[in-house]
Amino acid sequence: MNRVLYSLCGSNPARPFSPHCWKVVMALEHKGLAFEEMPRAFTAIPEIEGGATATVPLLNDNGRLVKDSFDIALYLDETYPDRPTLFGGEGGKAMARFVESYSLTVLHSAITRIAVKNIHDIIDHDDQVYFRKSREARLGMPLEEVAAARDEEISAFPAKLQPLRQMLKVQPFIGGDGPLFADYIVFGALQWLRITSGSTHLEADDPVSLWFERCLDLHQGRGRSVTAA
Known part of the structure; x- marks a missing residue:
């Protein structure tokens, strides 16, 4: 296979x-x-x-x-229905749709503004030409202007995770006692930030940081196979 x-x-x-x-x-x-x-x-x-x-x-x-x-x-x-479920049924699919929307509209937009210049700097020249043109058109300004406001974006970022932080007071994963695809959606966003910018820009004792560390440890530590920038 x-x-x-x-x-x-x-x-x-x-x-x-x-x-x-x-x-x-x-x-x-x-x-x-x-x-x-x-x-x-x-x-x-x-x-x-x-x-x-x-x-x-x-x-x-x-x-x-x-x-x-x-x-x-x-x-x-x-x-592969005989293998561990990613959704846990139709309710889990609906929940994941909501988490996906939250991640794309709230987290991804913030992470783009934090890490866009980092991403530009780790790709090859031909990719840089494509990336700059497409991202500057999307953001409406040069990458350098976006990067100039990076510190303000980092300061505002933890508040955007408050819904997750509040939920983690009562359960270890978005999926409950164990992870589901909804967890991997938010994990993917923070992993993107970690790998490209070097940090999730959260305090170590933040419940979201602790959840993220648990996710990094999942599946024999697959998430740790790529280190932070």
Whole structure:
């Protein structure tokens, strides 16, 4: 059996950093499914599987191609129902949809402003040209102007995690006693921040930090396989 996950990296293929790809890495580990991760640079993505996708993650599961992190998680639960569930039923899917929306609209926007210049600096020249053009169009300003406000973004970041912090007072994971895909969604965001900027920018005794450390330890410490910047 051949199972390949295409993910995203900068100049160093040993340091994949995409939050969406990390969700799928953790989901595959959760399911106990063997796979090979094949990180690719931004400008190499159109060459994957003969042009099968414009974005990663892309999973090739023995010839079946599945893209989009959430769709991959749904596929894994439907295709391998005898292995640990990623959602725990329809309610868990609905919860994960909410967590995904929260992560994309609140966390990702903040992390982009904190780490965008870091990301630019760890990718190759051709990728830098693409990245600068696309991100400056999205952000409406030069990367250097975004980076100039980085300290303010870092100071404001912990408050954006207050919903998770409040919930962790009564349970160790978003999924309850153990992790579900909803945990991997937020983990992916903070892992992206950790790998590209060197820190989650949270106090060590913050309940979210403690939860993140638990997630890093999951699946034989897969999350620790890539160190902080």
